[in-house]
Amino acid sequence: xxxxxxxxRAPVPMEMHKVKIVQKLTLLPAKERLQKxxxxxxxxxxLHNKDIFMDMLTDSGVNAMSDEMQSAMxxxxxxxxGSETFYRMQKKLEEIFGIANLLPTHQGRACEHxxxxxxxxxxxxxxxxxHFTTSKAHVTxxxxxxxxxxxxxxLVTKSTLPFKGNIDLDKVRACIAKEGADNxxxxxxxxxxxxxxxxxxxxxxxxxxxxxxxxxxxLTILDASLLQDNLYFIKKRxxxxxxxxxxxxxxxxxxxxxxxxxxxxKFGFGRGGGILVRDEKLFHExxxxxxMFEGFLTYGGMSVKEMEAMIVGFxxxxxxxxxxxxxxxxxxxxxxxxxxxxxxxTPGGGLGAHIDARQVVDHIPSDQYPAGSLVAAxxxxxxxxxxxxxxxxxxxxxxxxxHIASVEMVRLAFPRRVFTLSQTEYVIDRVKWxxxxxxxxxxxxxxxEPKTLRFFTGKLEPVSDWPEKLLEAYIADFGADQ
Ligand SMILES: Cc1ncc(COP(=O)(O)O)c(C=O)c1O
Numbered sequence: 001x002x003x004x005x006x007x008x009r010a011p012v013p014m015e016m017h018k019v020k021i022v023q024k025l026t027l028l029p030a031k032e033r034l035q036k037x038x039x040x041x042x043x044x045x046x047l048h049n050k051d052i053f054m055d056m057l058t059d060s061g062v063n064a065m066s067d068e069m070q071s072a073m074x075x076x077x078x079x080x081x082g083s084e085t086f087y088r089m090q091k092k093l094e095e096i097f098g099i100a101n102l103l104p105t106h107q108g109r110a111c112e113h114x115x116x117x118x119x120x121x122x123x124x125x126x127x128x129x130x131h132f133t134t135s136k137a138h139v140t141x142x143x144x145x146x147x148x149x150x151x152x153x154x155l156v157t158k159s160t161l162p163f164k165g166n167i168d169l170d171k172v173r174a175c176i177a178k179e180g181a182d183n184x185x186x187x188x189x190x191x192x193x194x195x196x197x198x199x200x201x202x203x204x205x206x207x208x209x210x211x212x213x214x215x216x217x218x219l220t221i222l223d224a225s226l227l228q229d230n231l232y233f234i235k236k237r238x239x240x241x242x243x244x245x246x247x248x249x250x251x252x253x254x255x256x257x258x259x260x261x262x263x264x265x266k267f268g269f270g271r272g273g274g275i276l277v278r279d280e281k282l283f284h285e286x287x288x289x290x291x292m293f294e295g296f297l298t299y300g301g302m303s304v305k306e307m308e309a310m311i312v313g314f315x316x317x318x319x320x321x322x323x324x325x326x327x328x329x330x331x332x333x334x335x336x337x338x339x340x341x342x343x344x345x346t347p348g349g350g351l352g353a354h355i356d357a358r359q360v361v362d363h364i365p366s367d368q369y370p371a372g373s374l375v376a377a378x379x380x381x382x383x384x385x386x387x388x389x390x391x392x393x394x395x396x397x398x399x400x401x402x403h404i405a406s407v408e409m410v411r412l413a414f415p416r417r418v419f420t421l422s423q424t425e426y427v428i429d430r431v432k433w434x435x436x437x438x439x440x441x442x443x444x445x446x447x448x449e450p451k452t453l454r455f456f457t458g459k460l461e462p463v464s465d466w467p468e469k470l471l472e473a474y475i476a477d478f479g480a481d482q
Pocket of ligand 1: 109
């Protein structure tokens with residue numbers, strides 16, 4: 001996006017699109033939100049969408065489509081087998097990534113399931129710059145373990161480092177020496193590292209890490225779900241790449257990897273997923289899992305309409321204007337909140353603005369879920385739905401103790417092309433109010449705790465009557481109808 005200059009005021013991020021279709025929003029009165037929160041077991045995943053004003057839970061499957069994407073749906077070729085839509089999708093992905101072998105899946109975790117199921121054996125190690133919830137769960141489920149080898153500075157919440165997602169090459173060398181290359185199922189690098197705040201990884205670091213893996217015969221896998229934000233940051237922050245087009249950068253990144261997979265709920269602005277496999281033999285071995293778990297090889301569980309829209313979405317991802325909007329809105333939100341004294345993960349990354357919950361509610365012990373408490377409070381005080389990304393999102397240790405997350409965050413996702421600047425300003429205002437009243441927020445405890453991915457469906461309760469007290473203060477300032 002060109003940085004549009006202003007005559008008489010400081011520049012603000014600009015939407016490089018206009019609105020054609022809208023969805024009405026409702027802001028429930030404060031006390032009704034309190035009841036909804038109790039009904040949802042203080043878990044924002046269990047709220048109903050109709051009860052939410054600003055849905056910043058995720059960008060997954062809720063990015064706005066363009067007119068071109070919507071209209072492409074009409075040409076979808078409905079066929080169980082041999083749909084032309086699939087061949088168009090394959091051709092577009094080959095054009096962008098240079099790999100022709102495509103396995104279609106219904107979403108990102110389906111790719112992770114198939115990759116892990118085929119490549120991971122009990123006792124194996126999988127190297128990652130950082131884990132994502134589902135990518136780790138699929139590995140540990142098979143009796144293997146994940147080594148997260150992000151550079152230490154990637155976990156420093158307040159920073160000016162441009163590429164906090166970079167993997168530490170010394171740690172990789174040490175891990176290979178300790179585990180033995182034969183025991184390492186693969187190295188998975190995640191673009192736009194989700195759980196440390198949508199932080200990018202540089203091209204240079206990807207190149208060095210994949211070179212090292214190849215030296216030891218280790219398979220290299222790119223999780224490209226958040227690649228679009230990462231591409232923006234490579235172009236903006238990596239000096240040697242600033243004159244390259246997004247298409248050129250994408251191809252350079254792709255050329256480093258043996259396997260590339262993506263959630264098309266993010267990459268491509270649709271709902272689906274896919275795995276690109278360079279090696280013919282590996283590709284054919286993995287095909288069996290598609291027909292067993294996903295669907296036939298030319299749709300993989302996706303609607304052909306979505307696939308057709310996605311093809312346009314992949315092309316739009318190569319447009320710098322399109323991929324700039326998310327990171328620029330996020331940077332604005334992070335900068336404003338940081339200036340207001342709210343502890344934020346800096347610099348702003350992709351995907352969303354991330355609040356450093358451990359700092360905000362430092363009076364809440366980690367085993368009472370500081371980020372879980374803060375995200376619940378934010379719904380109560382403003383109807384904003386964010387996502388907990390901290391200890392609650394971790395699985396317990398094998399001995400049943402809590403696995404305390406290294407970073408405790410509340411994520412406010414910016415689904416692409418969805419929110420306006422005035423909505424962003426509202427969020428900034430409510431977060432600031434909550435920060436100024438943070439001492440009123442208390443902890444949570446589980447009343448129903450699922451064994452796997454507990455953050456999705458677990459139910460909790462407040463450890464005291466803090467939600468009622470917090471809401472009293474909120475109503476005193478804003479009135480009961482907001
Ligand atoms: C980096 C990353 N990988 C994988 C996934 C899983 O994708 P999906 O939600 O489509 O299953 C996600 C989802 O948020 C993600 O952010």
